[in-house]
Amino acid sequence: MATSKTLSTSAPETEQGTHVFRIVGYSQQTGLGKPIRSGKFSVGGHKWVAFLHPVVAKFPNGIDEHHLVAGVAMGPKSAKARASCKLRLINQRTGLPFSVHKAAPREFSHDNARSSYDHFQINRSVLEAPPVLQDDCITMEWTITVIKQPRIPEVKSFPKIEVPPSDIVLHFAKLLEEKEGVDITFSVGGKNIGAHKMVLAIRSPVFKAELYGPMREEGTEPIVVKDVQPDVFRALLHFIYTDSLPPLEDLEEDDRNEIIRHLLVAADRYAMERLKLMCQSILCENLSVQTVATTLALADQHHCDMLKDACIEFMACSSVMDAVEATQGYKNLKRTCPSAVVEALEKISRFRKG
Incomplete structure (x- = not known):
């Protein structure tokens, strides 16, 4: 300010x-x-x-x-x-x-x-x-x-020294980009991605346990990361080094939301709570008839209670629920997470009675 x-x-x-x-x-x-x-x-x-x-x-x-x-x-x-x-x-x-x-x-x-x-x-x-x-x-x-009598005093700007904004994020982004001092390699989807063990350990308790804990495996490189896409893992590393999401403006809305869903899963996997909340916030802002059921399933699986409540409140709209039930996402939700459907319907019923 x-x-x-x-x-x-x-x-x-x-x-x-x-x-x-x-x-x-x-x-x-x-x-x-x-x-x-x-x-x-x-x-x-x-x-x-x-x-x-x-x-x-x-x-x-x-x-x-x-x-x-x-x-x-x-x-x-x-x-x-x-x-x-x-x-x-x-x-x-x-x-x-x-x-x-x-x-x-x-x-x-x-x-x-x-x-x-x-x-x-x-x-x-x-x-x-x-x-x-x-x-x-x-x-x-x-x-x-x-x-x-005193003269009308002249108003002067109080002396101040301008301090530039912090540029530590730029330095860490440069560290990730230039790969200088890389001491760990991950194999993600058949692609090798380098990083710095100390940075990962500082930012993620899961990485700390994997890289420095008693269960670490000495000399096994690259470390194979399963069930994560290379682009999602790179986005995860970008957040670890810069505390911000990578630029996603060039992607179509559906592709961007898909990346965010996968990034939420990765954030949950590596205990990156702030990243997990950022992903929930983005998904909440982009709820629609076509996405709400899929997002509800994701929130239920990864214990995102606030996002889950937001989905249910969205579905509680009388003009929306019928359209949601007709989507493939809702059909998948009933098959894979029946308990979430029951919970949602119960809450929707209470909302409407209220």
Whole structure:
């Protein structure tokens, strides 16, 4: 059965930018009591501004707590954006990050003051002490990651490696055809036919017993096979080597059915159960007024119960039985297998009553 597997991946597009905001003369600027702003910078097609703003929290007990709010805001005239931000406070002595603050992705919109910025509250004692504050300078490094809508994913065929169908049957058919390594010969109807003992033994318990069992006769070749036609024996070997019937399309229907009947007998003789069922199936599909009695006799002799029931059911048709009784096959059936006729008539009677 042909199958297909495709793959598509949906992932958001991101654009990231970093802005270094250096504040020189920090003490002088914070003394003004206003936010300290960076210049405008662009990330992801939007304008942004970083800021630092002193905040004094007044409590009822009269104690004031001083903090600094460091944040990033979306500039005016910018559309909505989804973004995350990260702040690094830089060690003035080494140039390396001293502390890092991260915020999860959120919606930014300049239309709404509350959603236009994101911020971190930083304790003043941390910011205004070495190594963050050095020579009255502070360096902040802002990284903005703008998350864009994912593009419609492209559908691709999932990678696969084609494995060709098994060709073992071709190799075994070639082995039979070319006769290479033949180590056994049969005489069938006066004709010698070669084969390979091991292959026959693997496929048929009867051949295994004859060729390797205690009753085998050493040195008696060719082995004479009686009551089997050469063409039927070749068809049997073809099935043993390929697990399929040989081509029979060129034969007339009567000749083909005759070969199948003889092949069923051979399959029963050599305990080839699958071949026996295949022959029964073909004979069942080709039942007719002229063949049903002969096929019933064959099924009775070789214990083909399903084929036997199919013949009886065919004969049970009221418009058929009279015609069947007039055939030579039915007359032969009454003479050679009277018990089968009785059984058939009894079942036919039950079918009609039912």
